[in-house]
Amino acid sequence: MSTLTRRDVEHLASLARLELTDHETELFTRQLGDILAFVREIQAVETSTLELTLDAGARALGLRDDAVQPSLDRSEVLAASPEADTASGLFKVPRVLNG
Amino acid sequence: MTTRPALELRDAIARGDRAAAAVCLDTLDRIDAAPQAWNAIITVARERALARAAALDAREDARSLPLLGVPVAVKDNICTRGIRTTAGSRLLDSYVPPYDAAVVERLEAAGAVVVAKTNCDEFAMGSSTEHSAFGAARNPWDLERTAGGSSGGSAIAVATRLVPLALGSETGGSVRQPAALCGVVGLKPTYGRISRYGLIAFASSLDQVGAFGASVSDVAACLSVLAGPDPRDATSAPAPVDDYLAATTQDVGGLRVGVPRAIMVDGVDDGVRRAFEAAVDVLRSAGAVIEDVELPHSRYATATYAVIVMAEASSNLSRFDGVRYGTRVEGDTLAEMYARTRARFGQEVKRRIMLGTYVLSAGYYDAYYRKAQQVRALIRRDFARAFERVDVIATPTTPTPAFRLGARLQDPVQMYLADVFTVSANLAGIPAISVPCGWVEGLPVGLQLTGPAFGEATILRAAAAYERKSEGTFGPSDHSDFRTR
Numbered sequence: 001m002s003t004l005t006r007r008d009v010e011h012l013a014s015l016a017r018l019e020l021t022d023h024e025t026e027l028f029t030r031q032l033g034d035i036l037a038f039v040r041e042i043q044a045v046e047t048s049t050l051e052l053t054l055d056a057g058a059r060a061l062g063l064r065d066d067a068v069q070p071s072l073d074r075s076e077v078l079a080a081s082p083e084a085d086t087a088s089g090l091f092k093v094p095r096v097l098n099g
Numbered sequence: 100m101t102t103r104p105a106l107e108l109r110d111a112i113a114r115g116d117r118a119a120a121a122v123c124l125d126t127l128d129r130i131d132a133a134p135q136a137w138n139a140i141i142t143v144a145r146e147r148a149l150a151r152a153a154a155l156d157a158r159e160d161a162r163s164l165p166l167l168g169v170p171v172a173v174k175d176n177i178c179t180r181g182i183r184t185t186a187g188s189r190l191l192d193s194y195v196p197p198y199d200a201a202v203v204e205r206l207e208a209a210g211a212v213v214v215a216k217t218n219c220d221e222f223a224m225g226s227s228t229e230h231s232a233f234g235a236a237r238n239p240w241d242l243e244r245t246a247g248g249s250s251g252g253s254a255i256a257v258a259t260r261l262v263p264l265a266l267g268s269e270t271g272g273s274v275r276q277p278a279a280l281c282g283v284v285g286l287k288p289t290y291g292r293i294s295r296y297g298l299i300a301f302a303s304s305l306d307q308v309g310a311f312g313a314s315v316s317d318v319a320a321c322l323s324v325l326a327g328p329d330p331r332d333a334t335s336a337p338a339p340v341d342d343y344l345a346a347t348t349q350d351v352g353g354l355r356v357g358v359p360r361a362i363m364v365d366g367v368d369d370g371v372r373r374a375f376e377a378a379v380d381v382l383r384s385a386g387a388v389i390e391d392v393e394l395p396h397s398r399y400a401t402a403t404y405a406v407i408v409m410a411e412a413s414s415n416l417s418r419f420d421g422v423r424y425g426t427r428v429e430g431d432t433l434a435e436m437y438a439r440t441r442a443r444f445g446q447e448v449k450r451r452i453m454l455g456t457y458v459l460s461a462g463y464y465d466a467y468y469r470k471a472q473q474v475r476a477l478i479r480r481d482f483a484r485a486f487e488r489v490d491v492i493a494t495p496t497t498p499t500p501a502f503r504l505g506a507r508l509q510d511p512v513q514m515y516l517a518d519v520f521t522v523s524a525n526l527a528g529i530p531a532i533s534v535p536c537g538w539v540e541g542l543p544v545g546l547q548l549t550g551p552a553f554g555e556a557t558i559l560r561a562a563a564a565y566e567r568k569s570e571g572t573f574g575p576s577d578h579s580d581f582r583t584r
């Protein structure tokens with residue numbers, strides 16, 4: 001498996017919605033490759049006979065009744081957001097659709 | 100007698116020898132006067148703490164509370180209503196949660212007083228508390244060295260006796276490692292033992308709240324308060340809560356202690372090795388039976404952990420998008436606003452989000468994430484087999500004493516290797532404790548005791564027995580005062 005290129009790093013950053021500086025792009029191109037080389041050692045482990053359980057050993061989680069319960073106060077939650085329309089009870093974001 | 104500052108303080112307040120408000124004021128004054136170089140505290144909750152302490156003094160029925168009037172510092176990735184909660188991040192530098200975490204509720208219901216929020220690596224991602232937007236914390240025994248991380252501020256606050264108890268969080272050793280490097284007791288409970296409601300999520304299959312104290316019995320008393328199910332955290336477990344404090348008074352005659360010598364071959368400092376072997380001898384002389392155990396897949400634990408933690412972090416941190424809480428950096432479009440806002444993450448957080456995105460992407464998922472889950476299952480199986488033969492497993496907590504600040508910042512893989520002995524317990528979901536076991540060139544190091552799931556009583560029992568037997572053979576009296584500047 002090859003190491004990462006600068007274009008790979010830029011693509012990952014766009015998938016992750018991260019704006020990187022030039023310095024970070026350059027740094028990560030090297031460091032992410034180093035880290036991937038390190039973690040690749042797990043590929044040597046024999047696991048072909050293993051049945052995969054995604055969360056091996058986890059307990060069955062309890063289920064609660066599907067009933068309406070008290071939750072956080074809406075105005076307090078909205079007050080902690082960067083921009084909200086408290087009267088209508090909504091978070092505000094920049095325009096998503098054009099036109 | 101072993102020092103148990105939290106419980107002694109509690110008893111003094113319950114007897115009426117001291118008022119909770121006076122203890123609180125004294126604590127706040129000491130926090131204010133603490134050397135800035137330590138950088139253990141991000142926010143002081145002065146008014147909330149004083150109001151809380153005064154309310155305890157006014158209550159007739161408070162005397163039976165298990166942590167009556169005990170000041171507690173809380174890692175800043177644990178939500179506190181009305182008190183800024185930053186997770187060490189610029190994205191949350193002015194975030195004030197509208198609710199308390201379950202652990203904060205439980206502490207206060209038990210009479211504890213939350214006095215401060217402690218410094219940590221951003222979103223708990225790190226092993227040195229250098230990746231904090233509020234500056235690096237420093238080891239009080241040597242200011243040029245790390246206090247460990249990510250819960251470094253909580254470890255310092257207890258080591259320097261600013262507070263007798265503190266909460267941290269663990270994903271791969273973030274309580275045990277700073278506890279060892281600062282010379283205090285640190286416990287990571289079983290996955291599910293403590294509710295995580297209000298703990299800012301990092302890697303959800305690994306995260307767990309943990310506790311720091313100056314003694315094993317203080318930590319046991321704290322766990323007794325924190326443990327138990329909570330309907331608001333579906334991963335919290337209904338398993339019975341043992342009498343942890345009673346466990347700390349039992350001896351270890353016949354207790355089987357496994358030592359996985361094969362995993363302690365490479366990269367372990369000679370001084371750490373000597374301190375560890377001396378600690379094993381102490382347990383043996385206390386009546387424990389020492390046996391060899393094998394954990395054949397532990398050598399892959401750090402790499403396995405890195406893949407899983409990054410994948411889960413990249414998913415969890417997608418919530419920090421400038422919409423519902425924290426900082427927003429404006430953009431012309433929603434996508435631009437997301438990217439600019441998230442540009443405020445620090446470098447380590449960005450690194451992990453990037454790698455997590457990579458290992459979860461089509462074409463790489465099987466080779467990395469799926470493979471890591473399989474190796475995790477093997478690590479878990481190794482422990483299950485070992486615990487058929489022994490009651491606890493002993494290792495050093497860290498391979499070296501505290502390393503120099505900056506020494507590993509440019510080499511993430513070296514930073515990850517600081518957690519080589521601690522990540523396995525998180526991968527296996529089992530409890531582990533670090534207890535001070537001596538000094539290496541003037542720096543504290545820790546003995547780690549790991550137990551089977553919900554075996555907290557057993558590891559607390561072994562740790563307390565070790566603490567009693569080793570008392571007087573080392574300790575802060577071997578060392579000059581804390582460094583303050």
